[in-house]
Amino acid sequence: MSQSFTDPDSALQALADRIATVSETVRTIDPLGAILALPVRADRDSPAADVSAMDGYAIRLSDLRSDVSLPVTGESSAGSPPPALAPGSVIRIFTGAIIPEGCEAVVKREDTRESADAIRFTATALKEIQFGSNIRRAGENAAAGSEVLPAGQEITPAAVASLVNFGCVEPIVYRPAKVGIITTGDEVVDPNTDRVQPWQLRNSNRAAIQALLTPPRFVELTLLRHVHDDREGLKDAISQAVDTCDAVVLTGGVSKGDYDYVPEIVAASGGEIIFHGLPIRPGKPILGATTAGGKLILGLPGNPVSATINAHRFLWPLVRRIAGLHRWRQPLPQVTLSEAPRASIPLHAMLLVRMLPDGTAALVPSKGSGDLVALGQSDGYVCVPPATTTTGPWPIAFW
Numbered sequence: 001m002s003q004s005f006t007d008p009d010s011a012l013q014a015l016a017d018r019i020a021t022v023s024e025t026v027r028t029i030d031p032l033g034a035i036l037a038l039p040v041r042a043d044r045d046s047p048a049a050d051v052s053a054m055d056g057y058a059i060r061l062s063d064l065r066s067d068v069s070l071p072v073t074g075e076s077s078a079g080s081p082p083p084a085l086a087p088g089s090v091i092r093i094f095t096g097a098i099i100p101e102g103c104e105a106v107v108k109r110e111d112t113r114e115s116a117d118a119i120r121f122t123a124t125a126l127k128e129i130q131f132g133s134n135i136r137r138a139g140e141n142a143a144a145g146s147e148v149l150p151a152g153q154e155i156t157p158a159a160v161a162s163l164v165n166f167g168c169v170e171p172i173v174y175r176p177a178k179v180g181i182i183t184t185g186d187e188v189v190d191p192n193t194d195r196v197q198p199w200q201l202r203n204s205n206r207a208a209i210q211a212l213l214t215p216p217r218f219v220e221l222t223l224l225r226h227v228h229d230d231r232e233g234l235k236d237a238i239s240q241a242v243d244t245c246d247a248v249v250l251t252g253g254v255s256k257g258d259y260d261y262v263p264e265i266v267a268a269s270g271g272e273i274i275f276h277g278l279p280i281r282p283g284k285p286i287l288g289a290t291t292a293g294g295k296l297i298l299g300l301p302g303n304p305v306s307a308t309i310n311a312h313r314f315l316w317p318l319v320r321r322i323a324g325l326h327r328w329r330q331p332l333p334q335v336t337l338s339e340a341p342r343a344s345i346p347l348h349a350m351l352l353v354r355m356l357p358d359g360t361a362a363l364v365p366s367k368g369s370g371d372l373v374a375l376g377q378s379d380g381y382v383c384v385p386p387a388t389t390t391t392g393p394w395p396i397a398f399w
């Protein structure tokens, strides 16, 4: 039963609650951009031993005096085990090298006066060095066995560094979410069509949604179809897409026209329509549904600005969720508009904006949801609540 929602975020949440997430996992040696299916644990303490945080000298605190010249009796360099530290002497040590037995602090080189094979301490060293100074303790980042990366996290370049450090060279990740894009409409033609007639237009919706989903590794575009405004053709396309994909997004055919077959086909196939129509502009006719098996069917309005904005606002977070990301909803930063929206509408408005050098956002003049010029010139859109004509700050989503 389709529900009536007063705000788009609760509609998104209700749909998210009904869809199944990917459960199959794979082991990969090339994990960048994939989503961890199991937490990663430290295979040993990090750091693995007490190590020096600075280039300098390993000392005993009882030797930290102004009146002594201490002989340098050895060296602890990264990559080899250290010699022991005898009382009344120091050991030259390098960043990352293991702390010698008996050492209680490391003094930076620049806080010593160095001669050929002995050192004296400067006033700074005498004042500042305490037990443990410039020593990174074994296990201070993580103890062996503790969780260092949670399941459901995207493997970013930063996470790759962490994985490798803990010896996890073949993490277990979710297989990508399979998404199918079906565009509809007799007037819509391939962008490579030679002579586009006045009654035709190029398929910009497919290009926009494809572009939106292309960067991440956790998405696989499994099916790209265009179908004419024909009930049987659309039914077949949807059924084939549902068989092979985790999520199917359609554009066009969701409104109230005679050829708008999407809602009835979804309903007839046994799916559950969570919403059909939301108090948003653009995108009022949007349709959110699930199949009996919990797959997502999202029907976006055909108008290109509407399709692009709502793919970003609804499809993108839902695909992230299906793919297994725990933080599938990304919090939006707030921005103040350089001028207030002129008209007050009783809908949640998503308004195209461009960032200005002073950090405010200017509304991009737009002729409506078919205006691909305004769309192309925008940096993103702001989400303004109903009946609002103030400059905010409002949440902003960047493309």
Ligand SMILES: Nc1nc2c(c(=O)[nH]1)N[C@H]1C(S)=C(S)[C@@H](COP(=O)(O)OP(=O)(O)OC[C@H]3O[C@@H](n4cnc5c(N)ncnc54)[C@H](O)[C@@H]3O)O[C@H]1N2
Pocket (backbone or CB within 6 Å): 183, 184, 185, 187, 188, 201, 202, 203, 204, 205, 206, 251, 252, 253, 254, 255, 256, 257, 260, 282, 283, 284, 285, 300, 301, 302, 303, 304, 306, 369, 370
């Ligand atoms: N009687 C009503 N009419 C309309 C309503 C309404 O509530 N009552 N809502 C309007 C709104 S809002 C929108 S948005 C559109 C959405 O309608 P559809 O989803 O059925 O989309 P279409 O009619 O198929 O197409 C609308 C528009 O977009 C162009 N289009 C379609 N597909 C593509 C594509 N792949 N690439 C580029 N452009 C595309 C299409 O040619 C139309 O110009 O309905 C209003 N009507």
Ligand code: MOO
Pocket (backbone or CB within 6 Å): 280, 281, 282, 283, 284, 285, 301, 303, 305, 306, 369
């Ligand atoms: O989705 Mo419609 O774009 O509100 O015109």
